Amino acid sequence: MTIDGQSPTAAGPRETPTSATQTAYHALRRMILIGELAPGEKLKIDTLRKRLETGASPVREALSLLTSDQLVERLDQRGFRTPEISSANFTEILRLRCSLEDMALRDSIARSDQAWEEHLVLAHHRMTREPRDNIEMFENRHKEFHMALLANCTSPILLRFCNQLYDLNIRYRYLAGHALGYQKRDITAEHTAIMEAAIERNADLASDRLTRHYQQTGSFLAGLLDEQTG
Amino acid sequence: MTIDGQSPTAAGPRETPTSATQTAYHALRRMILIGELAPGEKLKIDTLRKRLETGASPVREALSLLTSDQLVERLDQRGFRTPEISSANFTEILRLRCSLEDMALRDSIARSDQAWEEHLVLAHHRMTREPRDNIEMFENRHKEFHMALLANCTSPILLRFCNQLYDLNIRYRYLAGHALGYQKRDITAEHTAIMEAAIERNADLASDRLTRHYQQTGSFLAGLLDEQTG
DNA sequence: AGCTTCTAAAAAACCGATATTTTCACCCCA
C-alpha cells in the first residue's frame, strides 16, 4: 500500500508498520490469506475494530486498500467481504499465473546478474531449511523463493500482477492445510530443478519446470477442492 | 470499486453513483485520467475536499480505492499523489497490454457468440459516430470498443488487468491531446479491420492487427513523450 | 399460503474535531 523504491509490488514486504492503518492492513491481510477470515465472510467494521483493537477509520481504510490486492470485495453501502472461492476461480488463477510468471521469469533470466543469482540461492536455502510443520513460515519462505525467481524482471507492473496472483492462490493452499504434504512428489527436488535451470540461464527449461510445478500442485489442489465442494 | 455481476473489471462502468465515496471516486478518477490532476501531483485531502464539496472521509476512501487501479499512490503518513509518468513506464504498459490483450482477445474470440458479436458492432458504430472534437467522449467510446473485443474472455481477472492497463495508458493519450489526430494513419480503418477479423473468428489475424494498432499508436506517443521530456 | 408493506435494529457511511506526523523556513555555529 505504500510506495517504496525496493518493492514496487502490491503484496510484497513493506516498511515497518507504524500507523494504525498499516497495522490493520497487515493483520487483516494475514487473516484473510490463512483463512482465519473465511471465504465469502462478511467483514463488519465494528467486529473487526474490536478484534484489532483500533478505530473504525483505520479498519475501513485497510479494507479499502486490500481491494487493491483483490483480497477484499467492496459492496457499495453494504460493506466489505472476503472473496468467495471456487474451482473456476482457482483454475483461472492457476492459468494466469502460468502465463504471467512465464513472461516474468524469462525476462528475469534474460537480465540476470550475480546479485539476483545469489539472492535466489539464498531464498532457496531458507525455504528448504524452514521446517514444514510451521505452515505459515514455510509459506512465507516459499513465496520469497518464487518471487526471487522473478525478481529481475524489468516490469514492475507485471511483478505486481504475479505477486497478486500468488497471494490469491495462497488462500487455496492454506485451505488444503497439511494435506499439501501428502502429495506423492518430491517438491524440494522440483524447486531445486527450477532454480538450477534459472541459474544456468536456461529460460525454456526453467519456465517449463516452473509451469509443470504449478500445474501439478494445481491439479492436486483442484482434486481436494472438488472433494470438498461436491 | 463495487462488485456487481456484469462488470468484474476494476475500472469498468459501475452502477449509478450514490454514496459520497462513489461520487468522489468517479470524479477523482476522471480528473486523473484526463490530466486535470497532473502526473506526480500531490493530492491534498483538504484541497480535494473543498474542490469536490464533500467530507474528508469520502475523499480519503476514494483515494484508497483508486490505488486499486494504480491511479493513485499512497505514501504512508505523507498522503497521496498521482503516479509519475515516464517513457519507461509508457513502454512497459504498452508491452504488457499487447501481451495480455492478445491472450484475452484469443480467448474472447474462441468463446464468441452472437450477442458478443452484436455488442462489438454496436460499440464500433458508436465510436465512429462520435465526433472526434470531443476528446473525452471519444475516448470513452474508444475504450468501450476495445473492451468489447475482449468482453467474452472467460477470465475476469485478466479482463481486470487489461482494463487497468488501458486506463493507465489513457493518461498518456490525454497528455498528447489533439496531437493524436495528427497521425498519418487511418485509425478508423484499423479499428474496422480488427473488428472484421474478430467477427470472422480469425484470432491470429485479429490479434496481429490489434497488436500492430497498439504499437503504432505507441510509437507515435513515445515520440511525443521524448520530444516533451527532452 | 404467498406476497407486499411497514418498522425497529443493525450496520455502513459520513462529518467535525483532535492528535500526530511531516515539512520547511529560520537560525546557530563551526
Place this chain on the structure above:
DNA sequence: TGGGGTGAAAATATCGGTTTTTTAGAAGCT
C-alpha cells in the same frame, strides 16, 4: 558558507459520535 538543529505551520491520520442506508422480521392483505 554550508550542515544540522529547532519550532511553528501544514498536512495527515485518527477518533467518537451522528446520519443514512440496509436488513430482517412481523403484520397485514389477496
